Amino acid sequence: xxxxxPPLPSKTEILYRPMKTDQKILDELKRMPFHGxxxxxxxxxxxxxxxxxxxxxxxxxxxPSFTVRNxxxxxxxxxxxxxxxxxxxxxxxxxxxxxxxxxxxxxKAELEWEAGKxxxxxxxxxxxxxxxxxLTYPLNRLEGAEKALAGSVxxxxxxxxxxxxxxxxxxxIGFIQDLRVISxxxxxxxxxxxxxxxxxxxxxxxxxxxxxxxxxxxILRAPNMTTSLYNLQAVNPVEDVFICEGEPDVAAMTQxxxxxxxxxxxxxxxxAPELDVLIRANRIFLAGDMDAPGQAAMKKLWGQIRERAxxxxxxxxxxxxxxxxxxxxxxxxDKFQELVEQLKSKALxxxxxxxxxxxxxxxxxxxxNPMDNxxxxxxxxxxxxxxAVTLPGNVVSVFATYTGSGKTTWCLDNFELEEAMKWGSxxxxxxxxxxxxxxxxxxxxNILEKDxxxxxxxxxxxxxxxxDESNARFYVGYNPDFNRIGMVLDSIEWxxxxxxxxxVVLDHLHFLTxxxxxxxxxQADAMQRIKNIAVKYQIIxxxxxxxxxxxxxxxxxxxxxxDAKGSESFVSDASTTYHIHRxxxxxxxxxxxxxxxxxxLDNVTDIRLYKCRTKGPGKAVARQVFRGQxxxxxxxxxxxxx
Numbered sequence: 001x002x003x004x005x006p007p008l009p010s011k012t013e014i015l016y017r018p019m020k021t022d023q024k025i026l027d028e029l030k031r032m033p034f035h036g037x038x039x040x041x042x043x044x045x046x047x048x049x050x051x052x053x054x055x056x057x058x059x060x061x062x063x064p065s066f067t068v069r070n071x072x073x074x075x076x077x078x079x080x081x082x083x084x085x086x087x088x089x090x091x092x093x094x095x096x097x098x099x100x101x102x103x104x105x106x107x108k109a110e111l112e113w114e115a116g117k118x119x120x121x122x123x124x125x126x127x128x129x130x131x132x133x134x135l136t137y138p139l140n141r142l143e144g145a146e147k148a149l150a151g152s153v154x155x156x157x158x159x160x161x162x163x164x165x166x167x168x169x170x171x172x173i174g175f176i177q178d179l180r181v182i183s184x185x186x187x188x189x190x191x192x193x194x195x196x197x198x199x200x201x202x203x204x205x206x207x208x209x210x211x212x213x214x215x216x217x218x219i220l221r222a223p224n225m226t227t228s229l230y231n232l233q234a235v236n237p238v239e240d241v242f243i244c245e246g247e248p249d250v251a252a253m254t255q256x257x258x259x260x261x262x263x264x265x266x267x268x269x270x271x272a273p274e275l276d277v278l279i280r281a282n283r284i285f286l287a288g289d290m291d292a293p294g295q296a297a298m299k300k301l302w303g304q305i306r307e308r309a310x311x312x313x314x315x316x317x318x319x320x321x322x323x324x325x326x327x328x329x330x331x332x333x334d335k336f337q338e339l340v341e342q343l344k345s346k347a348l349x350x351x352x353x354x355x356x357x358x359x360x361x362x363x364x365x366x367x368x369n370p371m372d373n374x375x376x377x378x379x380x381x382x383x384x385x386x387x388a389v390t391l392p393g394n395v396v397s398v399f400a401t402y403t404g405s406g407k408t409t410w411c412l413d414n415f416e417l418e419e420a421m422k423w424g425s426x427x428x429x430x431x432x433x434x435x436x437x438x439x440x441x442x443x444x445x446n447i448l449e450k451d452x453x454x455x456x457x458x459x460x461x462x463x464x465x466x467x468d469e470s471n472a473r474f475y476v477g478y479n480p481d482f483n484r485i486g487m488v489l490d491s492i493e494w495x496x497x498x499x500x501x502x503x504v505v506l507d508h509l510h511f512l513t514x515x516x517x518x519x520x521x522x523q524a525d526a527m528q529r530i531k532n533i534a535v536k537y538q539i540i541x542x543x544x545x546x547x548x549x550x551x552x553x554x555x556x557x558x559x560x561x562x563d564a565k566g567s568e569s570f571v572s573d574a575s576t577t578y579h580i581h582r583x584x585x586x587x588x589x590x591x592x593x594x595x596x597x598x599x600x601l602d603n604v605t606d607i608r609l610y611k612c613r614t615k616g617p618g619k620a621v622a623r624q625v626f627r628g629q630x631x632x633x634x635x636x637x638x639x640x641x642x
Contacts, residue, residue: 207222312340421466453629524567
């Protein structure tokens with residue numbers, strides 16, 4: 001009987017299929033396990049192999065009688081108490097109280113997300129694993145601060161923003177007069193602070209303090225707690241969720257009867273577990289600030305979520321939800337709710353497009369010098385950093401004259417760790433040749449400036465501690481089962497969506513296309529898709545490659561841009577191209593083994609900028625010194641010898 005069952009569709013088959021409602025798509029959805037969908041709605045649901053059970057959500061159930069199981073290739077739920085039964089779409093429609101067509105769309109989005117989640121978790125891991133300890137407090141720890149709010153300057157602060165004391169109680173907002181225990185030297189430490197807690201169940205996971213003197217006078221956080229989305233615990237599968245920026249906006253939306261969660265700031269990137277919660281909401285309305293950083297944050301989030309996400313535009317130049325409540329609606333909650341419903345209807349008519357209106361770009365543009373853009377690609381070596389300006393949406397290609405020149409190390413040392421540890425970028429590195437363990441050793445050697453062959457357990461823990469100390473989010477991917485470049489790019493695209501990457505490094509292209517029937521075409525197609533991914537998700541995508549075999553008439557000379565291996569698209573589709581040249585040591589005295597070098601390539605390294613879209617103020621050539629045992633490239637001082 002089992003042999004006659006139709007095979008389940010693979011993760012790759014369903015990841016990027018456009019939404020349809022024909023019978024074929026419906027049949028495929030019925031065949032996908034939906035344990036995660038049930039678990040997200042019924043926390044007590046437990047899974048045992050291919051089956052799961054819990055108390056039935058559709059009637060009063062004294063013992064678990066609700067099951068999900070595979071019956072002849074179709075996953076169905078059934079309650080042996082009340083008789084409720086059906087497939088994944090019927091379950092979502094019944095539980096979330098929505099129509100069947102909407103349930104189909106939601107089932108596809110959630111099942112795709114689950115498949116993408118499994119792909120990412122089986123491919124990408126943190127560059128250095130470390131168990132980071134964070135503090136939590138029981139919710140009753142805030143009782144004193146909550147009681148202190150009434151009649152204080154904190155209540156006045158909230159009332160001036162249109163927020164009632166009842167709403168404050170709903171969100172457990174409190175007040176503390178003196179914050180000396182957190183910041184004893186703050187100039188306004190004793191002038192009053194609003195307490196905004198982030199809550200998970202009955203635990204406080206983060207406490208944010210805002211000075212009643214104004215935002216510009218102080219925002220502090222309790223130490224050793226996790227920074228996360230505010231009020232995320234309110235998100236549920238039955239209701240729409242509004243994603244705002246800042247606690248007052250969440251309070252304004254909550255007061256109007258909506259479920260809302262908020263970014264702590266525009267530069268925050270939600271974690272994978274937070275996205276898992278958001279994706280379950282009925283619909284997602286992106287209602288952030290209307291300034292350039294706020295809109296960039298919302299559109300980046302849409303790129304990650306995509307399904308059932310819509311952009312709210314606050315009217316008449318109002319910055320955010322709280323300002324709209326106060327200045328557009330005069331603090332009238334009913335009027336504000338009526339306006340929000342109108343904005344929802346308008347947003348639903350215009351899903352966020354893949355293409356951006358030039359007029360919108362001009363409205364949000366500013367006169368910031370490209371070199372001052374915090375999201376440009378930063379290089380640790382100042383001379384290389386000033387060669388070119390590489391911005392989100394750009395592709396960078398990197399190749400070397402000879403294989404074994406240290407391209408992987410050069411990328412890691414010059415910008416990957418710099419971006420992750422100093423600039424707060426989320427970095428993904430997919431390595432075709434290095435396993436996560438090998439790459440982690442290289443990372444630790446680089447951070448500690450220690451010979452990678454002599455690293456011990458304490459060294460790895462210290463390197464991981466330094467990554468944690470800088471709040472770095474750096475992931476490395478490797479999957480030996482991926483034998484085509486398309487499979488790798490599928491996993492990378494899901495990793496971008498799930499992990500919120502800013503910078504992606506593919507190392508390297510030619511290794512991953514050499515098994516294709518037509519490797520030149522595969523490279524060209526891959527570069528085109530890479531370019532589209534960079535623009536679509538507004539990331540910087542770095543592609544490492546190789547040079548062609550050295551020609552007899554060019555022995556020892558640096559490669560030209562045209563010498564990049566394979567398809568010319570490796571260079572032509574990139575907005576910036578760097579070349580690494582380390583000359584061959586040709587004068588080896590084979591009669592004296594004690595003089596034989598440990599590396600056949602010179603340690604003195606020339607970096608050339610062969611192409612860029614936006615030139616920086618620096619020169620197009622720089623010289624570095626390679627120290628392979630430490631995984632570092634140091635600026636050339638003029639004293640080193642080849």
